[in-house]
Amino acid sequence: GAGVSQSPRYKVAKRGQDVALRCDPISGHVSLFWYQQALGQGPEFLTYFQNEAQLDKSGLPSDRFFAERPEGSVSTLKIQRTQQEDSAVYLCASSFVGQGFYSNQPQHFGDGTRLSIL
């Protein structure tokens, strides 16, 4: 499809397990963002890539969270030793990097992965 694709859509894990969430951005989109959305809240920024470079990871809540985008396309968000407070929807967004007049490019979101930690 033409949009941002995330998998799996739903993930249930036991506390202490590691999980990996995948994001396939829109083709040609250089920028990729991960957000965490708690129930009843707006998305909160986790981390940002431009191509394969992770330029901002200030939103990652702990060192159990790790993201990578080794070839500048698909990205994986990994959470180690999951805790119950990690339960949330994890959203991925991508945008085109424009120049000059086209420099303002909005972010387009996938449908998210709903993570439940038991």
Next chain:
Amino acid sequence: GQQLNQSPQSMFIQEGEDVSMNCTSSSIFNTWLWYKQDPGEGPVLLIALYKAGELTSNGRLTAQFGITRKDSFLNISASIPSDVGIYFCAGQRDSNNDMRFGAGTRLTVKP
């Protein structure tokens, strides 16, 4: 936590009524955006605003970027049942940087 104050938290209106919601911030943003999110889906972009004072329409939706760059509003005219959902404002300081979101306005439209 959320940096943007979005209000109201929820609205219950009759079909055909107009709706207004707004967002304020203590910080300046250079871009304001409005998204709509349906259950089980990701936010979908409605309107993006890039210039202070800008007023932009998208069908029945109109949004404005406040002159101070610290606020924005979204109006929906002649609401219809498919307008139901959660509306989020988002501010962005620089292009290609992360967005800060409000907590959302949950809209219910009664036929």
